[in-house]
Amino acid sequence: MSHSRDDADALLADTVRREASSVVAFLYRLTGDFDVAEEAVQEALVSALHSWRRDGLPDVPGAWLTTAAKHRAVDLLRRRARQRRLEGGLDAPLDSALDGPLDGPSWSDGLPGPADADDRVPMLFGCCHPALAVEARLALTLRAVVGLTTARIAAAFLVPEPTVAQRIVRAKRKIGSAGIPLAIPGPEELPARLDDVLTVVCLAYTAAFLDPSAAGQGGLAADAVWLAELVCATLPGEPEAWGLLGLLTLQQARARARFEADGSLVLLPDQDRSRWDHRAIASAERYLERAAVWRRPGRFQLHAAIAACHASAPTWAETDWLQILTLYDVLVRYDGSPVIRLNRAVALAEYAGPERALHEVDALADRLSGYHLLHATRAELLRRLGRTDEATAADREALRLATEPVDRDILSARLAAAQERSAADA
Amino acid sequence: MKYVLMYTSRPDLDEAVPAERQAEVYQQIFGWFEKYGATFVDSGAELQGAHTATTVKAPADGGGPVVVDGPFTEAKEMIGGFSIVDVPDLDAALAMAREWPALVFPGVAVEIRPIVDHGEM
Numbered sequence: 001m002s003h004s005r006d007d008a009d010a011l012l013a014d015t016v017r018r019e020a021s022s023v024v025a026f027l028y029r030l031t032g033d034f035d036v037a038e039e040a041v042q043e044a045l046v047s048a049l050h051s052w053r054r055d056g057l058p059d060v061p062g063a064w065l066t067t068a069a070k071h072r073a074v075d076l077l078r079r080r081a082r083q084r085r086l087e088g089g090l091d092a093p094l095d096s097a098l099d100g101p102l103d104g105p106s107w108s109d110g111l112p113g114p115a116d117a118d119d120r121v122p123m124l125f126g127c128c129h130p131a132l133a134v135e136a137r138l139a140l141t142l143r144a145v146v147g148l149t150t151a152r153i154a155a156a157f158l159v160p161e162p163t164v165a166q167r168i169v170r171a172k173r174k175i176g177s178a179g180i181p182l183a184i185p186g187p188e189e190l191p192a193r194l195d196d197v198l199t200v201v202c203l204a205y206t207a208a209f210l211d212p213s214a215a216g217q218g219g220l221a222a223d224a225v226w227l228a229e230l231v232c233a234t235l236p237g238e239p240e241a242w243g244l245l246g247l248l249t250l251q252q253a254r255a256r257a258r259f260e261a262d263g264s265l266v267l268l269p270d271q272d273r274s275r276w277d278h279r280a281i282a283s284a285e286r287y288l289e290r291a292a293v294w295r296r297p298g299r300f301q302l303h304a305a306i307a308a309c310h311a312s313a314p315t316w317a318e319t320d321w322l323q324i325l326t327l328y329d330v331l332v333r334y335d336g337s338p339v340i341r342l343n344r345a346v347a348l349a350e351y352a353g354p355e356r357a358l359h360e361v362d363a364l365a366d367r368l369s370g371y372h373l374l375h376a377t378r379a380e381l382l383r384r385l386g387r388t389d390e391a392t393a394a395d396r397e398a399l400r401l402a403t404e405p406v407d408r409d410i411l412s413a414r415l416a417a418a419q420e421r422s423a424a425d426a
Numbered sequence: 427m428k429y430v431l432m433y434t435s436r437p438d439l440d441e442a443v444p445a446e447r448q449a450e451v452y453q454q455i456f457g458w459f460e461k462y463g464a465t466f467v468d469s470g471a472e473l474q475g476a477h478t479a480t481t482v483k484a485p486a487d488g489g490g491p492v493v494v495d496g497p498f499t500e501a502k503e504m505i506g507g508f509s510i511v512d513v514p515d516l517d518a519a520l521a522m523a524r525e526w527p528a529l530v531f532p533g534v535a536v537e538i539r540p541i542v543d544h545g546e547m
Contacts, residue, residue, distance in 0.1 A: 129516075131516060131520075177540055178516050178538075178540050179427040179429075179514075179515045179516045179519075179540055180515070180516045180517075181514075181515040181516065181517050183515075183517075185517060188521075189517070189521075
């Protein structure tokens with residue numbers, strides 16, 4: 001059996017997405033030690049990639065991974081037991097964990113999986129617990145539930161690898177020592193806690209949104225969609241979960257049109273809408289219909305409804321701006337952040353003209369002075385009003401503040417075009 | 427799991443609360459302790475004000491411990507009391523703490539800290 005390195009890597013990515021969190025949850029249940037469970041699966045993933053590249057793919061990769069992780073967990077527990085013996089402690093609880101069902105059922109016979117699919121969502125709630133800092137929730141979710149490596153997480157969020165590693169270690173330690181349950185909370189806490197979970201999933205997607213590489217679009221973005229699907233499958237009665245899945249599906253549907261072949265960004269007004277994935281758009285619309293049944297609107301459903309308006313418009317000019325504006329007016333009741341108001345102003349410009357929109361944008365200038373898109377939006381409105389010098393100054397400020405390469409390219413191109421026009425006029 | 431709940435407040439802000447209102451919330455606190463009676467390993471203690479505190483500190487350089495008038499910290503927040511609870515997990519402790527009646531006053535907070543279990547070490 002001979003397989004290329006790409007095959008092994010693709011299968012590993014797929015297996016990780018489907019199996020890793022189940023295996024972590026399974027080992028956690030057996031050992032009662034989240035740290036050991038998570039560490040064991042990470043080690044198993046590393047050895048999986050190594051040996052699959054060498055020997056080809058196993059018949060049942062999930063079972064292979066489970067067996068490998070189980071061995072690692074036993075090793076880790078033995079190592080700790082030995083350490084505790086050396087320190088003069090008791091190791092009876094560890095022995096019982098070792099002798100317990102770890103050596104019981106064998107997964108190598110191709111059973112579907114070691115743990116119920118439902119185990120992953122309780123773990124997701126634990127990783128996104130409000131007792132953890134938001135950055136830690138994100139890093140831990142991506143490692144423990146999605147199965148990404150620390151290096152990959154660090155690259156996605158432009159954070160040094162040791163920083164991410166430390167966040168994960170601290171978060172895992174706190175889950176153990178503070179008694180954070182890996183469980184779906186009861187009905188009273190569920191709405192707020194679900195919002196925390198969905199926020200982390202959305203942040204994971206956002207990190208991939210402007211990354212034109214395969215790692216961004218095929219990897220992290222797809223992982224975030226997968227997480228949203230998982231939440232919907234486990235909590236099908238939660239409209240905000242469907243709202244987020246709808247939103248991410250709509251964003252993914254436009255992914256192909258969002259970048260040129262050279263990786264440069266294409267903004268929504270300029271996208272070739274025939275390149276959108278219209279089947280994905282139809283799926284997203286079904287998710288949103290499903291969400292709407294409960295008549296419990298929320299910010300993710302509203303964001304998704306706005307994205308759906310864009311998705312169903314044949315062109316930017318023919319977009320239903322009144323509808324979008326109305327949706328923004330409802331959305332600001334759930335999320336009054338200045339960024340939402342800025343987005344609303346863009347819709348207002350299309351509906352009521354640049355002058356009124358500029359008035360709104362200027363009112364936000366104090367709170368968003370460090371945000372490149374405030375200045376880029378101002379520049380666009382000023383240009384439409386014929387105030388070209390002010391527009392150029394605003395674009396320059398936007399370029400000064402922008403950090404994403406794709407954003408910087410667009411702003412540089414705008415400034416170059418403005419310079420050409422003024423040279424032609426002179 | 428066992429946790430200590432530390433009930434803290436800002437004495438400077440407490441002064442602004444009318445005595446009548448304070449008495450009212452005090453009654454609710456009795457009710458709260460009754461409601462969660464079964465979870466307490468030790469219902470703990472309510473402490474006298476920070477102005478009654480005396481602190482023994484490690485010396486800055488050499489010599490023996492130093493006795494100082496006042497609390498150990500110069501923070502505005504003060505621990506006004508504590509209890510020890512035994513509940514299944516952090517969420518159960520959080521649910522209790524969220525209902526702490528004094529949280530209607532500005533500056534009030536409840537800190538939850540797990541207790542080191544020497545039996546497991």
